[in-house]
Amino acid sequence: VSQSTVSRVLSGTTAVNAETKARVLEAIERSGYLPNHSARAMRTRKTGMVGIVVSRLTNPFYPELIEALNAALSENGLRMILWDADLLGEEPAVEAIKGNLVDGVIFTTFVRDSPAISAALEGGEPAVLVNRPAPDVPCDQVASANEDGGRSVAGYFVEHGRDRPALIVGPDEIDTGTERERGFRLGLADLTGSDNSVRFAGEYSHESGYAGFKELMSGANPPNAIFCMNDLIAFGAVDAARDLDIRIPEDVWVVGYDNIEMSSWSAYDLTTVDQPKVAMARAAIDLLLARMDTPNRPLETRRFAPRLVMRGSTGA
Amino acid sequence: VSQSTVSRVLSGTTAVNAETKARVLEAIERSGYLPNHSARAMRTRKTGMVGIVVSRLTNPFYPELIEALNAALSENGLRMILWDADLLGEEPAVEAIKGNLVDGVIFTTFVRDSPAISAALEGGEPAVLVNRPAPDVPCDQVASANEDGGRSVAGYFVEHGRDRPALIVGPDEIDTGTERERGFRLGLADLTGSDNSVRFAGEYSHESGYAGFKELMSGANPPNAIFCMNDLIAFGAVDAARDLDIRIPEDVWVVGYDNIEMSSWSAYDLTTVDQPKVAMARAAIDLLLARMDTPNRPLETRRFAPRLVMRGSTGA
Numbered sequence: 001v002s003q004s005t006v007s008r009v010l011s012g013t014t015a016v017n018a019e020t021k022a023r024v025l026e027a028i029e030r031s032g033y034l035p036n037h038s039a040r041a042m043r044t045r046k047t048g049m050v051g052i053v054v055s056r057l058t059n060p061f062y063p064e065l066i067e068a069l070n071a072a073l074s075e076n077g078l079r080m081i082l083w084d085a086d087l088l089g090e091e092p093a094v095e096a097i098k099g100n101l102v103d104g105v106i107f108t109t110f111v112r113d114s115p116a117i118s119a120a121l122e123g124g125e126p127a128v129l130v131n132r133p134a135p136d137v138p139c140d141q142v143a144s145a146n147e148d149g150g151r152s153v154a155g156y157f158v159e160h161g162r163d164r165p166a167l168i169v170g171p172d173e174i175d176t177g178t179e180r181e182r183g184f185r186l187g188l189a190d191l192t193g194s195d196n197s198v199r200f201a202g203e204y205s206h207e208s209g210y211a212g213f214k215e216l217m218s219g220a221n222p223p224n225a226i227f228c229m230n231d232l233i234a235f236g237a238v239d240a241a242r243d244l245d246i247r248i249p250e251d252v253w254v255v256g257y258d259n260i261e262m263s264s265w266s267a268y269d270l271t272t273v274d275q276p277k278v279a280m281a282r283a284a285i286d287l288l289l290a291r292m293d294t295p296n297r298p299l300e301t302r303r304f305a306p307r308l309v310m311r312g313s314t315g316a
Numbered sequence: 317v318s319q320s321t322v323s324r325v326l327s328g329t330t331a332v333n334a335e336t337k338a339r340v341l342e343a344i345e346r347s348g349y350l351p352n353h354s355a356r357a358m359r360t361r362k363t364g365m366v367g368i369v370v371s372r373l374t375n376p377f378y379p380e381l382i383e384a385l386n387a388a389l390s391e392n393g394l395r396m397i398l399w400d401a402d403l404l405g406e407e408p409a410v411e412a413i414k415g416n417l418v419d420g421v422i423f424t425t426f427v428r429d430s431p432a433i434s435a436a437l438e439g440g441e442p443a444v445l446v447n448r449p450a451p452d453v454p455c456d457q458v459a460s461a462n463e464d465g466g467r468s469v470a471g472y473f474v475e476h477g478r479d480r481p482a483l484i485v486g487p488d489e490i491d492t493g494t495e496r497e498r499g500f501r502l503g504l505a506d507l508t509g510s511d512n513s514v515r516f517a518g519e520y521s522h523e524s525g526y527a528g529f530k531e532l533m534s535g536a537n538p539p540n541a542i543f544c545m546n547d548l549i550a551f552g553a554v555d556a557a558r559d560l561d562i563r564i565p566e567d568v569w570v571v572g573y574d575n576i577e578m579s580s581w582s583a584y585d586l587t588t589v590d591q592p593k594v595a596m597a598r599a600a601i602d603l604l605l606a607r608m609d610t611p612n613r614p615l616e617t618r619r620f621a622p623r624l625v626m627r628g629s630t631g632a
Binding site: 049057058060062063064066067070079080081082083084086092101206235238239240242243261265266267268 | 365373374376378379380382383386395396397398399400402408417522551552554555556558559577581582583584
């Protein structure tokens with residue numbers, strides 16, 4: 001066959017006689033050089049692999065979410081590869097999906113609407129955002145209803161007379177956190193007529209929780225309930241209380257967000273807002289498979305209801 | 317050109333006129349279908365990507381090791397992709413390296429000498445085992461000197477009169493743990509004339525540490541020092557002590573292994589054996605790059621000295 005026939009087979013853009021195509025693919029596969037699963041993808045457009053973009057692996061929420069995604073993929077006979085986006089952004093994942101290394105991509109990280117992502121999505125490549133919604137990115141999305149989660153914590157504080165509330169938050173550009181904070185503030189204003197909460201801003205880290213707790217509790221009229229935007233921050237707050245001999249929950253309540261496994265350990269015994277990781281992971285894989293089958297189906301966003309899990313770091 | 321010429325270019329097994337080869341590769345790349353980085357690999361045999369095989373991501377030691385590997389790769393202009401081996405074993409990584417999706421693979425998991433791995437290694441594919449040595453697998457390896465780490469804990473206990481030692485260990489087939497235990501026992505026998513330690517066997521989990529501590533401390537003559545084979549187990553032991561009102565370190569010392577970040581948090585304040593994760597990660601990437609440059613260089617194993625980090629869970 002001619003070189004241009006090989007090109008046409010490889011690109012799949014124009015018709016090639018079926019028998020010729022089979023011979024060319026067989027020859028390429030026989031050569032042993034080309035990736036096996038790329039050769040397979042040429043025939044079926046299915047690699048059986050899904051890429052997952054992660055960051056901040058040292059926050060245990062992400063390993064737990066990845067395990068849930070991995071389990072959901074395995075149930076569907078798919079395999080997972082991961083990219084750590086902290087150093088490289090989402091570009092490798094976009095390249096991989098354009099290059100047919102994977103059948104689709106799941107982003108668990110914050111994603112801005114970048115030219116690279118737009119190009120991939122406009123090309124109909126299957127992609128789902130899970131955990132961090134981004135209304136301006138045109139793809140299927142799965143998230144927990146963060147605003148409702150924040151609101152439920154405000155209701156819990158008000159119901160139990162915790163009238164000097166405080167927040168320890170992360171950077172403003174992380175949507176999940178700002179949604180939780182907004183829900184908390186709106187809930188407080190709705191229930192008490194005004195939002196009287198004070199606020200310490202840092203990172204999503206144990207260190208920030210530790211520093212935030214120390215600063216908040218050093219004032220003349222310290223808070224009697226602190227809502228931390230994730231569990232890692234709350235662990236730092238509880239550890240600061242331990243070092244300062246401030247009693248939890250007697251002197252101050254501490255609430256986290258995520259319900260990672262550690263929050264149930266005796267050291268923290270943390271009241272927190274549970275994100276249904278397993279259900280969210282299943283939904284993400286569902287949406288990805290639906291998009292693979294029907295590339296032009298309407299965009300869909302699924303929100304899961306969070307649930308307040310009460311433990312020893314609060315008094316009721 | 318003929319189909320067989322294309323095959324020869326793709327396989328790289330026999331000589332093809334340089335100009336013809338360039339034209340074929342250009343045509344394939346122009347087709348836009350073939351993965352960009354596979355096309356690049358055909359010219360240079362460099363994808364710029366390294367695969368990392370992980371498991372048990374919910375043990376924070378692994379995310380910390382992955383971050384160190386990612387940093388070392390980035391310093392060398394390489395990118396990382398990860399496979400989670402818990403559900404699928406090492407097969408996808410072996411496929412990827414054979415298919416030239418990656419330039420090399422780093423295994424952080426337990427690896428048996430399997431036919432698939434042997435075939436890849438005999439083909440000269442670059443691979444490094446880091447963290448879990450496997451003497452029967454013929455490839456470069458990086459590990460901490462686990463036996464020395466265990467021995468240092470025995471010396472520490474003996475030096476401070478902790479004469480009723482106990483161990484909480486994981487499954488016997490995990491080499492890192494059995495090396496640590498052997499070092500501890502040999503050290504004890506060398507220093508005191510006999511190994512009088514008692515032992516609880518479970519998993520590498522908080523839950524096993526919790527159960528092990530409860531069982532060990534319920535006897536008539538409970539231990540006054542417990543060496544746990546990793547930090548997660550030790551956290552479970554400390555949490556059990558908290559729930560049983562047993563004082564650490566007054567009533568019993570607890571020592572872990574790994575020195576993950578959490579071990580320094582006030583909740584645990586754990587004495588532990590540090591594994592030099594950053595140095596180990598750098599060495600793994602060094603060995604991988606050396607193997608890429610010189611496929612037939614002699615096999616090399618680098619062992620790093622562990623270091624006892626003393627904190628509040630022991631009394632000295």
